[in-house]
Amino acid sequence: MSHKVFQMPFSQIYSLLLQKALKKGRNQEEVDTVIQWLTGYHQEQIHAMLETSIDYEHFFLQAPCLNEKRFLIKGSICGVKLETIEDPMMQNIRYLDKLIDELAKGKNLDKILRK
Structure with missing residues (x-):
């Protein structure tokens, strides 16, 4: 099953995740760190993709x-x-949502990154 969120531009999602964190006093570097931890992308790669149409x-x-x-x-x-989500793609998307939620709630970055 394909979900609408799958086809949304990454740049749009990134903007929403960033806004959520910034509203709670966190910063772009922390958002990027969380995304890097989950995906393995480097910060430069993340920012380069913001200029593309990648979904x-x-x-x-x-x-x-x-x-x-x-x-x-x-x-x-x-x-x-999270553990009941059967679609691996949706589960990964929701993992990132959860990490950004934890960031926005003021959780320590080391705990968010499961160190």
């Missing part, structure tokens, strides 16, 4: 190295438990 699905499909520790991310996002 959110392909942003994840082309990720250099999805972090093995992403399965340690627990909890709910939009009322859905």
Whole structure:
């Protein structure tokens, strides 16, 4: 099943994630750090993709190295438990949502990155 969010431009999603964090006093570097941890992209790669038309699905499909520790991310996002999401793509998308939520709630970056 294909979800609407899969076809959304990565640049649009990034902007929404960034806004969420900035509103709570966090910064772009922290957002980028979280994205890097989850996907394996370097900051320069993330920012280069903002200038392209890559969609959110392909942003994840082309990720250099999805972090093995992403399965340690627990909890709910939009009322859905992360561990019950069957579609691996949607699960990865929701992992990033959860990480940005934790960032926006003031959680320490080391804890967010499961160190």
